[in-house]
Amino acid sequence: MPNNNNGISPEMLILIITATFIGTFSRILSIKLDYRQYPNYPNGYLIHAVTGGLAAALGAFIIPSLMAKEFTAVTFLALGIQHFRDVRKIERESLLDLEGQEYTRRGEAYIDGIAKIFEARNYIALLVSFATALTIQLLQKLMNVPAWVEVVCGSIVGLTLFYMLKRHTERQKVQDIAAITEGKIEIKGSDLYVDDMLVSNLMGREEAKEWFLKDGLAAVIHPNHEHYQIPLLNSGQRQAILFEVTRRMGQRKIYSVQNPSNGKIIIAFVPIIKNFNLLKETISLTPLLETVKKNPELLNIKKGG
Structure with missing residues (x-):
């Protein structure tokens, strides 16, 4: 518990450091560099690790603040949450500014989801840190166990x-x-077909x-x-698919069409990597974008199987 005469007690220091570390570590674990290459490294890693560390620190200090009856700390928690909302806004604006620099646009729905x-x-990260701190505090109060336990x-x-949260x-x-x-x-003739479905009628030149x-x-x-068919035929979802395809494989020419009768989507293109x-x-x-999941039953895999 806090020691008013000598500052923070060793027990509380262990609580804060452990909770902050575990919360930050959980945020780092959630940063995955896959074929989408976002966030890019090393600057993207640094930005997300630092903001995750700040979130973890907020979660770690909730228990010590309550123990010291410093209820004004709730104000700092609210400010931290507002900061995370600002990070979301900045991230969204940054990605929108880069829309014209890729082979194909991400689309606003995809950007909003990211x-x-x-x-x-x-x-x-905040919740993980808080849960860690709460567990340590309960053990300190209710059980006489070594610090390492x-x-x-x-x-x-x-x-x-x-x-659990990651799975959810x-x-x-x-x-x-x-x-x-x-x-x-x-x-x-001048028509491009894929599996006998018309994709384009602009193939007039022999070279093409x-x-x-x-x-x-x-x-x-x-x-x-x-x-x-409902999520797959959504324009935002189709745009996200086209973006990922062209970003990973490159693009010289691309066509995308849909068949309303059976819900099939056809992507035909000339990639850089074949x-x-x-x-x-x-x-x-x-x-799958959150904007297409308006009905919880819509993407129920068990019902759809």
Whole structure:
């Protein structure tokens, strides 16, 4: 507990340091550099690690503040939460400013989802830190155990909460609601077909025809259930898929069409890297946007299976 004469007691110092470390560590664990390369490194790592550390410190100091009856600390908690909302706003504005620098736009729906995730992960760091601190405080109050036992138990509780929150907030991916197959590219006259479905009628030049037949790739996205057509045909979701595909594989020319009768989506393009397995993996791992999940039953995999 706080010692008014000599500053912070050793017990409370252990609580604060452990909780802050576990909260920050949980935020670092949630930073994943995958094929999307976002956040980029090392600056992206640093920014998110620092903001996660601040969130963890806020969570760690809640218990000492209450023990010292410093209820004005709630004000700092509110300011910290407002700061995280500002981080979300800045992240969103930054990504919008970069929209014209990629092969294809991310789309506002995708950007909004990314910004919300970064804000939510700071809250996770705060909650993990608070749970760690609360566990250590309870052990100090109720049980006479060595300090290392308090640290270990607090860390276990904090990391368990992190795992649960991470599972709860994990987004579904296209592979959860659809299958992806390779489409057969054909050119009839000036028309481009994929699996006998018209994709474009702008293939008049012989060079363009040879280009597509030689270097083109096509993927057909099949919804696993009828109601999965709703998220897949959403314009924001299609834009997110196109963005991930072109960012990972490059793009010389691209077409995307949908078939309203069966909900299939066809992506036909001439990539810089020609590799269908890479294309399939990229589409499969594209996250489903929160804006398409307006009805909880909409993406119920068990009901849709």
